Amino acid sequence: MTPKDVKTWLQRRRGELGAAKAKLAELESLLASAQADDTHQHHLEVTESDRRLAAAQAELAAARAQLANAKARQELAQINYERFVSLAQQGAVPQSQADAARTELKQSQAQVVNHQRTVDAAARTVEALAAEAQAAQLGLTLRNTRSNYDPRLRLQELKLQIAEQKAAIRGIEAEIAAQQEQLAQAEREVAQRQVVPINTPVAGYVWRVEARQGAFLGKGDLILQVLDCQRRWVDVFLDEKMLRLVHPGTRARIELYGDKWVTLRGRVSSIRSGLGRLNPGDDMVIPIPENYPRQSQVRVELDVSDAWREGNFCYVGYTGKVTFEIN
Numbered sequence: 001m002t003p004k005d006v007k008t009w010l011q012r013r014r015g016e017l018g019a020a021k022a023k024l025a026e027l028e029s030l031l032a033s034a035q036a037d038d039t040h041q042h043h044l045e046v047t048e049s050d051r052r053l054a055a056a057q058a059e060l061a062a063a064r065a066q067l068a069n070a071k072a073r074q075e076l077a078q079i080n081y082e083r084f085v086s087l088a089q090q091g092a093v094p095q096s097q098a099d100a101a102r103t104e105l106k107q108s109q110a111q112v113v114n115h116q117r118t119v120d121a122a123a124r125t126v127e128a129l130a131a132e133a134q135a136a137q138l139g140l141t142l143r144n145t146r147s148n149y150d151p152r153l154r155l156q157e158l159k160l161q162i163a164e165q166k167a168a169i170r171g172i173e174a175e176i177a178a179q180q181e182q183l184a185q186a187e188r189e190v191a192q193r194q195v196v197p198i199n200t201p202v203a204g205y206v207w208r209v210e211a212r213q214g215a216f217l218g219k220g221d222l223i224l225q226v227l228d229c230q231r232r233w234v235d236v237f238l239d240e241k242m243l244r245l246v247h248p249g250t251r252a253r254i255e256l257y258g259d260k261w262v263t264l265r266g267r268v269s270s271i272r273s274g275l276g277r278l279n280p281g282d283d284m285v286i287p288i289p290e291n292y293p294r295q296s297q298v299r300v301e302l303d304v305s306d307a308w309r310e311g312n313f314c315y316v317g318y319t320g321k322v323t324f325e326i327n
Helices: 003-090 095-137 151-192 240-244
Strands: 205-209 224-227 233-239 251-256 263-272 295-302 320-325
Touching (some): 003 095, 003 151, 233 263, 240 295, 251 295
Antiparallel strands (some): 205 224, 233 295, 251 263, 251 320, 263 295
């Protein structure tokens, strides 16, 4: 598609995206209403389950109190029985009283058993109602199956519809993003036809700009000069007699006059003599007067270093004091 066709398509899909978002807002509004109904029903279920649990707990407490009373009467009956049996054996009371005490003890024991059963049944009821109360707190039910009119079912249905609607919106947004990227790529390609990027062979500082705006450039024309800060050197001019001490490979230390805090180090890479009387490429030496200074050019290749501050062009053009490390 042409850029114009892409823009038309984007406008149409953006309209569909707006309609989808409006539908999502409607579903979210219905979801809020269903959540309110669900909260109200949940409150009613929790209240009812708590009421039943409280009543069962009260019955359990009453049953336990009755059981405690029955046990107390059983203990008293046990004491009376033992006392009357002892007295009957001594002939202090008739045997009939001991028999009556035994009957009373058995009756009290039977009452304890009955009250214990009542307590156990009440405890099971409390346990079951406590489970129902806990389920109600979690929005669950253990007593019946919910009908289709339950707000929780509507809530689940709305959540599913909202998830589907959000997925549809994400799909439309992804399509729009992809088409926008294609449109941007097409616009970049058009822009690249008007502006050509320049890649330098090395990273460094721009030392000089040769080309001017509006000028026509051909293949091989010089555009700008870039300083390679990893390949620097210092030229030192020495009397030829000093060459007896300085040789290629001799280490040197350079103290810059323009920056006293920086000390550079390097190694002699080449020595050129005949300055002023022999030009490169000449095969004839020009005689010089007897007292004319005889100098040589010594080039010191600096070690690779990042010891420079921003904006000083790697110290290119600086002068300094060179000290050779002579063994």
